[in-house]
Each structure stands twice: as structure tokens, then as C-alpha cells.
Amino acid sequence: MNFLYNIFIAIFNSLLPVIGLLSPKLTLFANGRKSVFEILKKDIKPEDQIIWFHCASLGEYEQGVPVMEELKEKYPNYKLLVTFFSPSGYEIKKNSTLADIIVYLPIDTKRNAKRFVQLVNPKLAVFVKYEFWPNYLKELYNNNTPITIVSAAFREEQSFFKWYGGFMRNALQRVDHFFVQDTTSKDLLEKVNFTNVTVSGDTRFDRVSHQIEMDNQVDFISDFINNRICIVVGSSWQEDEEVFVDFVNQAPKNVCFIIAPHEIKDSGVQKLKQKLSTRTVLFSEKEGNDLKEYQVFIMNTIGYLSRVYSYGDIAYVGGAMGTSGLHNILEPATFGMPIIIGQNFEKFREAKQLQKLAGLFSISSASEFSKIMNKLIENKKFREQTGMIAGHFINSNTGATKTIVEYLSSTLENS
Numbered sequence: 001m002n003f004l005y006n007i008f009i010a011i012f013n014s015l016l017p018v019i020g021l022l023s024p025k026l027t028l029f030a031n032g033r034k035s036v037f038e039i040l041k042k043d044i045k046p047e048d049q050i051i052w053f054h055c056a057s058l059g060e061y062e063q064g065v066p067v068m069e070e071l072k073e074k075y076p077n078y079k080l081l082v083t084f085f086s087p088s089g090y091e092i093k094k095n096s097t098l099a100d101i102i103v104y105l106p107i108d109t110k111r112n113a114k115r116f117v118q119l120v121n122p123k124l125a126v127f128v129k130y131e132f133w134p135n136y137l138k139e140l141y142n143n144n145t146p147i148t149i150v151s152a153a154f155r156e157e158q159s160f161f162k163w164y165g166g167f168m169r170n171a172l173q174r175v176d177h178f179f180v181q182d183t184t185s186k187d188l189l190e191k192v193n194f195t196n197v198t199v200s201g202d203t204r205f206d207r208v209s210h211q212i213e214m215d216n217q218v219d220f221i222s223d224f225i226n227n228r229i230c231i232v233v234g235s236s237w238q239e240d241e242e243v244f245v246d247f248v249n250q251a252p253k254n255v256c257f258i259i260a261p262h263e264i265k266d267s268g269v270q271k272l273k274q275k276l277s278t279r280t281v282l283f284s285e286k287e288g289n290d291l292k293e294y295q296v297f298i299m300n301t302i303g304y305l306s307r308v309y310s311y312g313d314i315a316y317v318g319g320a321m322g323t324s325g326l327h328n329i330l331e332p333a334t335f336g337m338p339i340i341i342g343q344n345f346e347k348f349r350e351a352k353q354l355q356k357l358a359g360l361f362s363i364s365s366a367s368e369f370s371k372i373m374n375k376l377i378e379n380k381k382f383r384e385q386t387g388m389i390a391g392h393f394i395n396s397n398t399g400a401t402k403t404i405v406e407y408l409s410s411t412l413e414n415s
Contacts, residue, residue, distance in 0.1 A: 001167035005134065006110060013107040028087035032104040040119045043101045044079070051412075052081045052122040054105060056131045057089035059328070063151045064128040066206040066401040067408070068098055074409060081120060085131060092302075108133035117143050124412055126150055134171040141174040146411045149178045150404050151203045153349065154185040161188055176411070179404050182349065198407075201400035202350070208334040209398050216310035224281075225256055226292035229313050229377055233259040234305055235327035236318035240342065241272060243321060243369045248296060249277045255377060258308055260299040262318060262327070269300045309335050313383065314376050316340045316369075320362070326351060329360065336391030338376055338383055340369065359389035 012019075020030030044050065051071060055061040061082070072080055080098070083105035084090035094102050106112040113135035125140050125147045132149075140147050159165040160172065169192055179200040180186050186197045233244060236259060248257055261269060273280050280296040281289055283304075291297065299308065309315060315332035319325050321342030329339050329351055343364040345351040354360040363369045376383045 002134070005167065009107060009135075010109050013109050013112070016107070025087055028091060029104075032087065032090060033106055036103045036106050037115060037119065039101070039103050040116070044081075044120060049078045050081050050120050050122045051075070051078050052083070052120060052125045053099075053128060054083045054085075054126070054131065054136075055089055055128045057084065057086035058092055059089075060128040060130075060151075061089050061093055062207055062328075063203045064126070065098065066203050066210070067126070067150060067404055070401060070405040071408065072098065074405070075412065078123070078412075081122070105133075105136075108135045110135050113139040117145070121145075123415055124148070124408060126408070129153060132168065132171055132175075134168070137171050137174045146415060147175045148404075148408060148411070149175055149180075150200075151181055151400065152178055152185060153181045153202075154188045155347075156188060161192060177407060179400070179407070198403065200403040201397055203400045203404065204328075204330055204350075205394055205397040206399070206401040208328075208330040209394055211306055211331065212310070212334050216307040218304060218307050218311070220286055220291060221258070221297075221304075221308060221311050224258070224291035224294065224297050225311055228254050228256040230311050231255060231257050231314045231316065231373070232309055232312035232332065233257060233316045234309065234318060234332065235260060235262045236316070237262055237322055237324055238268075239322035240316070240318040241275065243342070243363065243366045244316060245272075245275045246366050247370045247373055251278070251295070252377075253295070255295075257296045258299060258312070259296060260305045260308065262324075264300045264302065266300070269298060273298060306331050309337070312337050313387075314338050314340070314373070318342075320345045320348075320351075321364075329354065330394060333359070333390040334394045336387040338386035339390060340372060354390060354393050357389050357393060359386055359393055 016030040020027045053064050053068060055064055068080060079100040081101045082099040083103055085105050090104055096102060106116055117139040122145050125145050127149050129151050137147060159168050176196065178189060178194065178197045180197055181202045183199055186199050189197050261272060269282065276296055278295045279293065280298060281291060281294040282298045283301045309332045312332060312335065315337050317327050317329050317332065317339060319327040323344060326341055326345045326348045329341065332339055333354065339360045341351060341360065341362055343362050345362065351360060355362060361372045363372060
């Protein structure tokens with residue numbers, strides 16, 4: 001299996017120039033990897049001490065941020081290297097000041113892994129949630145670099161736990177410690193003889209809990225809301241629009257909507273605007289407009305959603321009406337508001353937990369959306385009690401970062 005894996009990954013790596021022609025995203029994926037080793041040579045000096053974090057994409061990066069911040073504060077003399085596999089993570093965070101160096105992770109060929117580890121020579125390697133690349137794990141192990149997995153979530157259907165998963169299980173043998181989100185993950189690992197496991201929880205709870213302490217003021221949002229009940233629609237797709245547009249068009253005047261589509265291309269935003277019969281203004285049109293005269297504000301920009309949630313009374317989080325995947329429900333939950341989502345969220349542990357606590361509602365149609373939305377709008381006590389459940393859910397699940405950083409600090413100081 002090791003031989004077949006290396007043949008496949010080498011072929012994939014050689015086809016990157018061709019793969020890059022297939023779509024704009026794949027162009028970024030392929031071209032972004034061309035200069036990685038040159039960047040590393042330029043930015044890493046022989047005397048540098050490196051802590052390496054690998055994040056598959058943006059979500060994993062956000063999970064890693066609390067741990068990165070703590071380590072940066074505690075060990076200012078170390079350089080922080082962050083790698084991404086996906087363009088959706090790298091392109092958004094490539095200019096972040098949190099890390100000293102941010103690059104794509106070269107494809108997991110034996111040659112790339114060996115060259116990468118030799119150049120970086122990390123004192124510590126941290127993989128966030130998943131993406132366990134066998135050749136990188138092998139080279140780190142050979143380099144005597146401690147390897148830690150944080151905020152991991154394992155599922156029974158993964159190859160590690162199948163009869164044919166020996167190759168991947170062997171790769172995981174090189175990991176020094178696993179910090180997992182739940183006891184299910186711990187039990188699965190223990191069934192295949194991994195005992196170096198701690199249930200620490202999910203660092204995302206620590207990440208979002210800090211948001212409430214930040215300055216979330218956005219003056220134009222305050223002007224728009226103007227004492228109305230505010231419903232925030234976050235990261236919506238076309239499938240989500242199909243369930244909320246009719247309600248928005250018929251909503252009472254004391255209710256306003258802030259819609260932040262996942263895709264903000266002008267064509268998609270204009271299609272959404274055309275579906276809305278109530279007065280609608282775009283972020284790009286806000287200057288010179290009396291915003292309180294509008295009932296819908298479409299955020300055709302990025303970077304505001306976390307702060308916008310702080311103004312909301314109710315949140316609808318997109319992604320689960322279709323198959324694209326549920327977006328972050330923890331950000332609105334930390335501000336103590338009821339959350340509505342679509343029906344496809346079986347793989348999202350936090351959504352299932354919050355639904356059981358009655359802080360989240362799942363809908364599968366426009367009529368179900370209208371029914372729960374009307375109840376939340378008309379019954380203030382019900383709305384506030386549901387929001388309190390969501391807020392308490394966040395507060396009761398914080399603390400993973402402290403547990404993880406204590407272990408990583410001990411590892412660094414003993415290495």
C-alpha cells in the first residue's frame with residue numbers, strides 16, 4: 001500500500017501544471033505551490049526555531065488560531081510557520097500577521113516531504129483536526145520532531161478503522177499525542193491501540209468566545225437596524241435562498257435582514273436582489289443612502305460577518321440546505337441568539353448537540369422556515385431563552401486551548 005500511495009501521489013504531483021488549467025481554484029492550487037521552497041529558503045535562517053502548524057483550509061486555521069496566539073505570546077523567539085492545503089484557506093489568510101511565514105503545503109511526495117522538513121527543521125509540528133500526510137509524518141519522525149494533532153474528530157467510516165486501513169494506521173503511529181474533540185474519537189482510536197489520546201474539546205469554542213470581548217461595532221450596521229428586530233443570514237447558498245426569500249418578502253416592517261452570501265460574485269448577488277421585492281441595499285451601495293429606509297442589507301463583501309452577528313436577534317446559517325456543508329454556527333451562538341439551519345448536518349457534531357439542547361432549529365422547507373421564524377419574532381421570551389441556551393453552549397465548552405498549550409509548552413521545553 002505504501003508503494004501504491006507513493007506512485008499515486010507522485011503522478012498527482014507531476015500533473016499539477018495540467019490540473020491548474022481546469023478551474024481558477026485549481027490554478028491557485030497548482031501555481032501557489034511553485035515558489036514554496038524558494039520562500040522557505042529566503043525566510044528561514046539556520047538559527048531560526050520554527051513551530052509548524054498545518055491547516056487543511058480556513059476552518060482548520062480558525063481552530064488553530066487560539067493555540068497559535070498562546071504559543072506566540074509565550075515563545076516570542078520562535079517563528080510560526082503555517083501551511084495550507086486548500087486555496088480557500090491560503091488566499092484569505094496569506095497576509096495574516098499572526099504567522100511569520102504562510103505557504104501552501106507541497107504535495108506529499110517523498111522528495112517534497114524530505115526537502116520541506118530539512119529546510120524548516122521544526123521544533124514542533126501541529127496538525128489541526130485532520131490531514132495526516134504519511135510522508136510528512138515519516139520525515140518529521142525521522143527528524144525527531146514532536147508531532148501533535150489538535151481538535152481532531154474521528155468517525156467510524158474513516159479508513160483508519162477499516163480492515164484495509166493498516167497503511168494509514170501505521171502513519172498515525174508517528175504522532176506523539178492526539179487531542180480530540182469527543183469521547184467517540186478517543187474510543188475509536190483506543191480500539192486500534194492508540195492510547196496517547198486526550199479529550200480536550202474543540203478549540204473553535206475558545207476562538208469564538210473571544211469574539212464577544214472584541215470591539216464589534218460597525219456604525220453603518222447600527223444605522224441600518226434602527227431598533228428593528230435583526231435577522232442575520234450568514235454564508236447562504238442558492239438552496240438557502242429558496243427557503244428564506246418568500247419570508248423576507250412578506251416580513252413585517254419591524255424586522256430587518258442582513259444577508260451575507262457565501263459567494264459574493266456580482267452575478268449571484270444581483271440574482272438574489274432581483275428575488276427580493278422589499279427595499280434592498282448592497283454594501284457597495286451604502287454610501288449616500290439612508291440605510292434605515294431599507295429592510296434588507298446584502299453584504300457583498302467579506303470580513304464583517306463575525307461582527308455583524310453581534311447585532312443579530314436571530315441567525316440563519318447556510319450550507320445545510322444543500323450539500324456544500326454547514327457553515328460556522330458557533331459565531332452566532334457566542335452572541336446568544338437562536339440559530340436556524342437546513343436539514344443536512346449529520347457530520348456536524350456541534351449542530352447536533354445544540355439542537356438537542358433546543359438552541360438550534362433545523363428546517364427542510366420554506367414553510368418550516370416561516371413557522372419557526374414567526375414564533376421567534378413574535379415570542380420575545382422564547383427568542384431570548386433559546387439565545388441563552390446557545391450562549392451557554394459556547395461558554396460551557398471552552399478550555400481546549402489551555403489543555404493543549406500546556407502539553408505543547410512542556411514538549412518545547414523538554415525538546
